[in-house]
Amino acid sequence: QVQLVQSGAEVKKPGASVKVSCKASGYTFTSYDINWVRQATGQGLEWMGWMNPNSGNTGYAQKFQGRVTMTRNTSISTAYMELSSLRSEDTAVYYCARGTVVVHNWGQGTLVTVSS
Amino acid sequence: EIVLTQSPGTLSLSPGERATLSCRASQSVSSSYLAWYQQKPGQAPRLLIYGASSRATGIPDRFSGSGSGTDFTLTISRLEPEDFAVYYCQQYGSSPGLTFGGGTKVEIK
Numbered sequence: 001q002v003q004l005v006q007s008g009a010e011v012k013k014p015g016a017s018v019k020v021s022c023k024a025s026g027y028t029f030t031s032y033d034i035n036w037v038r039q040a041t042g043q044g045l046e047w048m049g050w051m052n053p054n055s056g057n058t059g060y061a062q063k064f065q066g067r068v069t070m071t072r073n074t075s076i077s078t079a080y081m082e083l084s085s086l087r088s089e090d091t092a093v094y095y096c097a098r099g100t101v102v103v104h105n106w107g108q109g110t111l112v113t114v115s116s
Numbered sequence: 117e118i119v120l121t122q123s124p125g126t127l128s129l130s131p132g133e134r135a136t137l138s139c140r141a142s143q144s145v146s147s148s149y150l151a152w153y154q155q156k157p158g159q160a161p162r163l164l165i166y167g168a169s170s171r172a173t174g175i176p177d178r179f180s181g182s183g184s185g186t187d188f189t190l191t192i193s194r195l196e197p198e199d200f201a202v203y204y205c206q207q208y209g210s211s212p213g214l215t216f217g218g219g220t221k222v223e224i225k
Contacts, residue, residue: 047214106160
């Protein structure tokens, strides 16, 4: 079955960067886009961007342009999302999500806490 | 950029009742690109409906989606205890990508 397994929780200081991983299994990794979506506590879902694992092409939400980088390692079927210049407002659960038009599968989420 | 507005923000109903959730888009959305998700506390969202009206694999037939253009609806015909959750609509657009509504919480009355 399709699984997306994300890396564990992170605590970072303001100004630092965080890199979250998402290991895919149960399907051909390069055949489906990977999106990253975040959710602050008690808030809604916020789309950050997408990546085509085959080509490496990416598209980022304007809000995150210049701060987010999405990459992949096809040899280990893993996608990465790096967010830089962290601030307290970036404290949230970050999800990887498989699909282009619609998200069929989600990772379990990674809590990133930004605190001094 | 298309904005999705969900209403009501909270729906208080009893098990067995019918739930009707609305998702309104700021401009026309292709039905093929409209989806609904359910999210329970501490869990990732789960796909319920795609293409505005097609149920995802394993989704009970008490869940149905309808609508076109700018107005879409998710209906739960008879609420089961496990249906009390937050529901999000989502649309896909080439720029910027995915957009989510603000969510509707269905709570036990």
